[in-house]
Amino acid sequence: MEDQNPTDTAGSAPPGVGRFAPSTTGEAHPGTLLAALLCWLDARKNGDRVLLRLENLDPDRSTPAFEDAMQQDLAWLGLDWDEVTRQSDNQSDYEEALDRLAEAGQLYPCSCSRAEIRASGVRTPDGGYRYDNRCRDRALPPGGWRASEEPLRARLLEGTFTAVDLGGDDLTQDPTASFGDPIVRRRDGAIAYQLACVVDDAMSGVTRIVRGRDIMSNTASQVAIQTSLGFVTPEYRHHMLLLERQGEKLAKLHGSVGATALREVYSAAELCGVLVFAAGMVERLEPMTPTERLDGFSWDRVSHKDRLAHWAGRVLEVSGDQGQ
Secondary structure, three states: OOOOOOOOOOOOOOOOEEEEOOEOOOOOOHHHHHHHHHHHHHHHHHOOEEEEEEEOOOOOOOOHHHHHHHHHHHHHHOOOOOEEEEHHHOHHHHHHHHHHHHHOOOEEEOOOOHHHHHOOOOEOOOOOEOOOOOOOOOOOOOOOHHHOOOOEEEOOOOOOEOOOEOOOOOOOEOHHHHOOOOEEEOOOOOEOHHHHHHHHHHHOOOOEEEEEHHHHHHHHHHHHHHHHHOOOOOEEEEEOOEEEEEOOEEEEOOOOOOHHHHHHHOOHHHHHHHHHHHOOOOOOOOOOOHHHHHOOOOHHHOOOOEEEEEEOOOOEEEEEEEOO
16 A cells, blocks of 8 residues: 655646545435535646545445446536546555554554443534543454454544645644544444545545535544555645524535436536535526536635525525525
């Protein structure tokens, strides 16, 4: 396993590499399509390569049918990719990363339940509960991490970590104090998100990550893992979200409507126009393709605040800014 993003010493820098990495555990929804569009526009505007990575490691929910549908829906919208990869093809890279962590003494078993962790009562920045690292002194079984029947956690390096956020957000955080050590391999043997995305980005030479701000609080933990594995830290940009009302609260617009229903009422250009409007890039709705939007794309025109959206059965309604 070798980081594919070495420092350029020959003069001119090679093209950057972006990526869109949706989970294939269900249909694409408006938030998925908006995130894909923003990632694609950013990369193509900068002359970078852009990859589609299908995050299909969840053995209970990810299916080949969802993988195929995701690719078809993104192609229908007008988005193309320089390469398509699947996390399920990268098992050897994950195992090598676990070997490295184990050799460095940064891997340990932990069977603490969610209830036990919740009992600590310490909230994390994303609304969960902090793991207090109580199992840090436990050793791996005699057969090493492969012989463990328990979940595995990575012992993060102590201290504060940060990364460049091109949107100006402060990514500085002490992840052990804010979240605790993350699970990197689940009880069922599946590789957990925090490790998988770090390894995948490094192996693909990703230099720039554009993603929703709901994942922003994970960044410092990922930088800590990158540091332990000797990987280069990419640049980040965290963008606004589409939210919906759920009772008195706001939540990500997720399960209300999928791509199948959207494609029944919108043409690709019409839906792209809705997404561009939802992101605040234009003041009025009009059909357009991603390629047609490319010349006028600038992050200065993208809303810094989340937008409230509602699926009204035959139309995706978008209203004012919410939150930050």
